[in-house]
Amino acid sequence: MQNKENIIKSYELAKEQYGKIGVDTDEILKRLDEIMISVHCWQGDDVQGFENPEGALTGGIQATGNYPGKARSADELRQDLEMVFKLVPGKHKVNLHAIYGEFGGEKTGRDEIKPEHFRNWVEWAKKMNLGLDFNPTLFSHPLAEEATLSHPDKKIRDYWIKHCKASRKIGEYFGKELGIPCVTNIWIPDGYKDIPVDRYMPRKRLKESLDEIMKEKINPEYNLDAVESKVFGLGLESYTVGSHEFYMGYAVENKTLLCLDAGHFHPTEVISDKIPSVLLFLDQILLHVSRPVKWDSDHVVILDDELRAIANQIIRYDFDKRVHIGIDFFDASINRIAAWAIGVRNTRKALMLALLEPVEKLKETELSGDFTSRLALLEEYKMYPAGAVWDYYCSVKNIPAGEAWLEIVKEYERNELSKRS
Incomplete structure (x- = not known):
């Protein structure tokens, strides 16, 4: 050392x-320090949350490994995040899923979540000088076993519509309280393991659900809506309702953010080339920095060629004010604090390398x-x-x-x- x-x-x-x-290295370090990176909370507890901490993950996602020391409560999770912020330079947000509310031991339906369930996170964020982002949680739930926003049963769709509406209001609450816009991002695990007959109607139902969710206009100074695609998930290998083409069209038509996740595309497909294309048609996008490995996503971010290419496309065109950068991975096979630190440090290193060009x-x-x-x-x-x-x-x-x-x-x-x- x-x-x-x-x-x-x-x-x-x-x-x-x-x-x-x-x-001018002095100037690029000033600029680097202002770029905000949103740190996902779910690396710290293997995407369990506090709604039902013992619940098994379902809905096309999985955390593997049993390294000791995962957070068992919101207080432990915040403590671990504080340790991470001692190891990574720059400005940050924390990205929360709806299952990370604090419900006081009461059974609270996801369609009933309120800002008060996240008050402790807001007070902590104020103390730590952080912003907060948010995600409705449309997985690991009995009503998500078959589908959510695209489900043929209107009662089930309505449940998840109500959940997403409540999530947008929580995002608005974050933005008002912290003075930093919250990005509220919708991802659903809807799809089929094998080849479907009808690819159109599930997407039509998804569009109608999203239209209902977005009906109430929220000031973008407080909340920014984003929609996220995925090429496949576990048990969804043949068809996902929320494809890239679907959400690209939806984002352009409805002026939401499009979320590009580096781990959500075909193994030979990269998102670095998509960034300068989609920003011709969208004002802003959400970027999830992740790492695909063969047919899997969400590995700890390393400083590889694609991460550097992503950073180059952001910096070469001064897109750092139009791209909301967050990290998204979960690895339970190694020390979770180290995983966070490696991923965040590498993301900022890639941005620095791009600025040094x-x-x-x-x-x-x-x-x-x-x-x-x-x-x-x-x-x-x-x-x-x-x-x-x-x-x-x-x-x-x-x-x-x-x-x-x-x-x-x-x-x-x-x-x-x-x-x-």
């Missing part, structure tokens, strides 16, 4: 080298038709001393630089997580 003096020396050398290609110079090279120089420069810049800039950024924010954060996590595991059963 470098000491602070060495970190500063290394940064000054890096600053000089980047300065020669027209990049001399974008205008590269664009000029491309427009001139000098594709030889374009390729050569892109490759040479990969070896510039970005690590020294990152370590400096962490250091000035009193965040552990390099791998020093890992020992802090290990100590927290020994002192806190190991005591949880």
Whole structure:
């Protein structure tokens, strides 16, 4: 681990080298620090929530592994998140699912959730200077076993419509209380394991349900609505009602945000190329940074080529004010605090690497038709001393630089997580 003096020396050398290609590292660090990343709460307890903590996950999702130390209460979950924020620099939000309300031991239907069930989260967010995002929970419920917003039974559809309406009001409450717009994102697990006959009517019912949910207009200063697609889920391998094409059309027509999840597409399909296309037709989008592995999604985010490509597409066009960035993965096979820290740090590292590009110079090279120089420069810049800039950024924010954060996590595991059963 470098000491602070060495970190500063290394940064000054890096600053000089980047300065020669027209990049002001001091300025890019200021910009980097303002980009908000929404940290999902469900990594901390394997997507169990507090509605029925012993309930098994259903609805096309699964958390695997049994690493000790998962959060058993909202207080423990908030404590764990506070530890994460000591390990990651920059501004943040926390992303909540509806099952993370605090219901005081009372059985509360999801169609009955209210802002008061999330009051403790709001007060905590104020103390921590965080924003909050929200998601209705349309899985792991008896009425979600077959379908939700696309169900042929109107009574079941109406139950989930009421749940989503209540969720939007909670998002509005978050935005009003915290002064930061809440993104309320709808994802449903509706679909079929094998080949369906009727692909049209479930989507028609879904559209009608969404229209009813969105009927009440909410000030976008408080709440922003988003819709999220998925190519498949466990038990939904052949057909999902909420496809990319469906939600793309819905978002464009109804001016909602479109959620692009990096783990929700075919293994050979990437979302980095979708970002500059959809933002020609939408004012804003929601990005879920995740990692697909073969036919699975939601692995811990690593600093791979696709993450860097996603960040490049956001930064090269100054889309950081139009793209709401959140992370979305759940891994119960490793230390959950470490998983969070790895994912958030890598997401911000990717944004920093994109900011360190001399974008205008590269664009000029491309427009001139000098594709030889374009390729050569892109490759040479990969070896510039970005690590020294990152370590400096962490250091000035009193965040552990390099791998020093890992020992802090290990100590927290020994002192806190190991005591949880």
